Every structure is written in C-alpha cells, then in structure tokens.
Amino acid sequence: MSLIIAIDIGGTHIRTAAYPPGSIKPLAHHKTRSLAQTPGVFDRLLKAIEAVWQEGKVSALGIASPGPLDPHSGIILDTPNIPEWANFPVAPKLSERFGVPVYLDNDANLAGLAEWQYGAGRGHSDMVYLTISTGVGGGVISNNHLIQGYRGMGAELGHMMIDPNGPLCGCGHPGHIESFSSGPAIARYVNERIQAGDKTTLQADPNLTPAQIADAALKGDRLAISAYARAGEYLGMAVANYLAIFDPSILIFGGGVSQAGDLLFKPFEESLRRHVFHPHYLDNLTITRAALGDDAGLLGALALARLSLAEKEKVSAGQDV
Ligand SMILES: [Zn+2]
CATH class of the missing domain: 3.30.420.40 (ATPase, nucleotide binding domain)
Structure with a gap:
C-alpha cells in the first residue's frame, strides 16, 4: 500500500491524516494544538506526523500551511501565525527526516485545489x-x-x-x-x-x-x-x-x-x-x-501530493506533462 500523509498547519491546530490510494477517507487521523506563537512548532509537527506514520508504506507528504511561502523550494517565507518559521525550509527538513517527497503550498491555494479535485x-x-x-x-x-x-x-x-x-x-x-x-x-x-x-x-x-x-x-x-x-x-x-x-x-x-x-x-x-x-x-x-468545510486544507494537501507524484511518474516515463 502506498499512503499519502496530508498535513494541515493552522494557527490553532496541526492536523495530520494518512490516506490510502484513491480514497479521501483517512485510515488514521491526528489533531494537536499548534501553539504557533510558542517555540517548538516543528517538533509538534514531527510528532503529529509520527502519530499517523506507517513504516515502509508512505509514498509522499503534502502540506497546507499559511503563507507567504515558496512551494517550489518548500520554504515558508514568513507567516505572522508562526513567528519562528521565517525562511523555514519545512519541506526539505521533512523530506530528509522521513525519506519521502514532500509537497507544500498555501492553505488557500490548497483549499481551492481540494474543491476542484473532490468538492x-x-x-x-x-x-x-x-x-x-x-x-x-x-x-x-x-x-x-x-x-x-x-x-x-x-x-x-x-x-x-x-x-x-x-x-x-x-x-x-x-x-x-x-x-x-x-x-x-x-x-x-x-x-x-x-x-x-x-x-x-x-x-x-x-x-x-x-x-x-x-x-x-x-x-x-x-x-x-x-x-x-x-x-x-x-x-x-x-x-x-x-x-x-x-x-x-x-x-x-x-x-x-x-x-x-x-x-x-x-x-x-x-x-x-x-x-x-x-x-x-x-x-x-x-x-x-x-463543499468540503474544515477538511479542505487536508484534502488539498492530499490532492497536491497525488498530482505531484503523478506528474513525477509521467516525467520519469518520458511523457509530456
Ligand atoms: Zn493586502
């Protein structure tokens, strides 16, 4: 099985969920307070991912975060919600830690992407x-x-x-x-x-x-x-x-x-x-x-990871994307 872990980082909560292929119903779901103004947000994020992690079964992570951020490099530029994350390379850090590709975009773009894919x-x-x-x-x-x-x-x-x-x-x-x-x-x-x-x-x-x-x-x-x-x-x-x-x-x-x-x-x-x-x-x-309510961020992160993986496969197969 190849799971996608979707992450929604909000000012109040960090939510994580593990989705099986083709489904928008998570196998596991976790929610923790982000305490975004307090140091240690990244550690809390790691714990929230580990709570839904399944060793050897995860193919990618998708993250919805408040911006401004750079989805191409995976760096949070500066977000007033999380002061300690100025120029913070959240996607590269997670990719290094978990050994899978990590895709990032801002919460509004991803809520839109979720409505397009699933809503x-x-x-x-x-x-x-x-x-x-x-x-x-x-x-x-x-x-x-x-x-x-x-x-x-x-x-x-x-x-x-x-x-x-x-x-x-x-x-x-x-x-x-x-x-x-x-x-x-x-x-x-x-x-x-x-x-x-x-x-x-x-x-x-x-x-x-x-x-x-x-x-x-x-x-x-x-x-x-x-x-x-x-x-x-x-x-x-x-x-x-x-x-x-x-x-x-x-x-x-x-x-x-x-x-x-x-x-x-x-x-x-x-x-x-x-x-x-x-x-x-x-x-x-x-x-x-x-149509998607509070789950739009998570589902957008899921959609981003799925679409990005599909594009990567097309590129490695030598097809136009
Ligand atoms: Zn303005």
Missing part, C-alpha cells in the same frame, strides 16, 4: 475559489492546473487593489479587497459608522464577529445590512476583475463570512453584473459555496 469544482477546467474569513484568500485552477506562479506566489486574490484610497489591508497596503470584505473589515466599518453616529442595535466593539453582524442584519438592523451590502459591492468589483483575468466556469466561496448568504451575495451579484467587463462572462457561470 464543488469537480469537472471544471477553470475555477476561481475565494475564502472570505479573517482574510480573503484565493485559489485558481486554469486549464486543469493550479496556478502557483513563477515564485509560487500567484493567485493572492485577497490582495487585489480595488481602491487606492481605501482602508489599510492587513498586509499594510491600502484598498485591497480584503480590507473591504473580510470579517474584520466588515466589523471595522460597523464600528466606524457607530462612531460617526449611525443608529444601530449593535454596540461598538472591535471584536464584533461577522455572525453577530449578520444576526442583527436579519433582524432588520440597517447599519448591519449596509455593512454586508458594502462588502458585497466591493467583492463584485474584485470578482469582475478575476473573471476578466481567468474566465472561469465556476466561482466557489468558502470561509465564515460566506455563511451570511443573501446578505452578502445579493449585493455581490448585483455589483458583479454592473462591473463585469462583458456580460458573456456570466453565461453558464456557476456561483456556489464550498
């Missing part, structure tokens, strides 16, 4: 996946390939600039779509409007959650409704740009903010129709929600 995007050759939660992340399939880019930093869809005079993004630049439509961006807008004197049932609180704002909106709170409408409006502009670049047949939305449903997506679709370069982009365009 809502199956059968589509061209797909744009967006996850909207504390940030906005993206993964793009173009002509049946995951876009990684020359440096491995392609498809950073959350950092598309929509308004150079817009609010500051978490990355430090102004006006990126993440600074309008992420959960914290929606909460920031609500707080600003409360300070400016808008009437609302919500209390000013920097930790307001998207769910609290959605609850208020569903009870008719006008500020809460307008906060989602604004997020949807800007999201429509961003997606109009993605359509012009990638021309996908399906858009898939994941992440907690997407749970707001029509509060976000009605204004989004209306904005998209107004901003899209040509209406033909919308013909037969499927707009849907992600």
